[in-house]
Amino acid sequence: MYGTDLNPLYEEIISGLINENFAVFDGFFDENMLEALTSRLEYHLEEERLRTAGIGNKELVSIDKQIRSDKILWLKDHPEHPVEKEFMDGVAAFSEYMNRTCFAGIQGGEFHYACYEEGAFYKRHIDRFMNDNSRKYSIITYLNKDWQPEDGGELVLYLEDRTLLLRPEFGKTILFKSDLIEHEVLPAKRRRLSITGWLK
Numbered sequence: 001m002y003g004t005d006l007n008p009l010y011e012e013i014i015s016g017l018i019n020e021n022f023a024v025f026d027g028f029f030d031e032n033m034l035e036a037l038t039s040r041l042e043y044h045l046e047e048e049r050l051r052t053a054g055i056g057n058k059e060l061v062s063i064d065k066q067i068r069s070d071k072i073l074w075l076k077d078h079p080e081h082p083v084e085k086e087f088m089d090g091v092a093a094f095s096e097y098m099n100r101t102c103f104a105g106i107q108g109g110e111f112h113y114a115c116y117e118e119g120a121f122y123k124r125h126i127d128r129f130m131n132d133n134s135r136k137y138s139i140i141t142y143l144n145k146d147w148q149p150e151d152g153g154e155l156v157l158y159l160e161d162r163t164l165l166l167r168p169e170f171g172k173t174i175l176f177k178s179d180l181i182e183h184e185v186l187p188a189k190r191r192r193l194s195i196t197g198w199l200k
């Protein structure tokens, strides 16, 4: 029946968002798709398409290497590949579910690939701009095979009652409320790849 099926993974994510403003999970995207996204990102890197990321929104971008030192490529800034369309479709299906079951009011999103080269980091911040509060949820999926504890690059979530360190392991996805969760990326000790987006 249209509109009434429950999706167990989505339900788990939504419980996390309701109870703790974040959720960490595997299996949002299947293995083939994760492999294809990784190859695509590696190809973009070889073609030198990623650029030093800025801080602030389009009008107010300043590049401050003291705060972040990753490189990014916005998905909208290059011709879409079928796996990128599949990625967007997956995120759109979740957004529709959130809208239908939680009245989340998500109207779209923006997405980029990110690469933290050895030594790169992103200091403690929240994912909202001073002059634009449209970002509702942040979503990050990691594309790093065999990430080891000594590889660093953890995402730190600064929660009210504790601090959580998350390793950027292949296929792991984090979703959190963009306006509430302060977070940081610790220096990576090897190249750290991800695809990141904001539901708006």
Ligand SMILES: O=C(O)CCC(=O)C(=O)O
Residues within 6 Å of the ligand: 114, 122, 127, 140, 154, 155, 183, 184, 185, 194, 196
């Ligand atoms: O890659 C991560 O773990 C987080 C990235 C991040 O905080 C951002 O791009 O705003």
Ligand SMILES: [Fe+2]
Residues within 6 Å of the ligand: 125, 126, 127, 183
């Ligand atoms: Fe962030």
